[in-house]
Amino acid sequence: MLIILIIALSVHTEPMHTEPITVVIVSPVEGTVRSGETFTAKIVVIPHEPIKGIKLELHFDPSLFYPKVIREGEIFQESKASFASIREHDKVTITGFFNDDQRVTSRGVFAYVTLIANSTNFGTSVLGLSDVEVTGDGEELPFITVDGRIRVIPTSFDTTCDSCSYPSIPGVHEGTITPSVTINNISKLFTYSCPGTCGHSEEITLWNDTWNITARRDKSESDWYVIEFPHSFSLIAKHTYYYSIRTGSYPLIIHRHTFTNSYGTINCTSFRDVNGNVYDDWIPAIKLEG
DSSP: OHHHHHHHHHOOOOOOOOOOOEEEEEESSEEEEETTOEEEEEEEEEOSSOBSEEEEEEEOOTTTEEEEEEEEOGGGOSTTEEEEEEEOSSEEEEEEEESSSOOBOSOEEEEEEEEEEOSSOOEEEEEEEEEEEEEOSSSBOOEEEEOEEEEEEOSEEEOOOTTOBSOOOOEEEEEEEEESSOEEEEEEEEEOBOTTSOOOEEEEEEEOSSOEEEEEOOTTSSOTTEEEEEEEEEEOTTOOEEEEEEEOSOBOEEOSSEEEETTEEEEEEEEEETTSOEESSOEEOEEEEO
């Protein structure tokens, strides 16, 4: 046992030696985009040897992004270069080659890929590089790749759903809201109405143990469905907030005690209608947004 220990202590390894190599990077490596907005990723190339051409695929989560525009980067914006791209639902394929003696020898952008973030799904998508080929003078060059990760965050807390329906009647809704992700810069409440009606809210109060805000409908405004808050605020992910909403005529109702979607969870503690009846399965279909 002692002999083995002595041998183990006497062994050491030389530090790893890494040769310079071409790098293909998705930039930014980490990023955030709001739902429904466009986002442009850059595919950056850092050559170690002169590059004649590049071919690659950029993959993404199709439930979070849709490809909109692909543009050639500066390194191939030459009169004697060819650039082509193909868009598919979950990837784009991009190729670029010089046609004569020109080569890529310095860092630059190979392509710009503009994506549209889904307006109803949230999460993180890897922008992953695959099937990459980097060629020099008649040979493939060694390379490494660095993928990106982009997070899609919501701009609202939205409870509308396909099952929202009648019956509907004015009253006071009370319950809790727990967003799944942080929603910043909320400035107004939108109330969905039953078809053919002016269903709306008259007043809303949101609060927790340390904070509260109240807003009322401005009856001089022509938009029945919107209430403006006195100032903007944020709802923090995984934190629970209490709400009290006094509704007017015929708002759209979710007839459940609890409703969960990608925005988070909303519960009905109680709903007291104008006739004094109390229920625990009336949730107003609303949207808290910026």
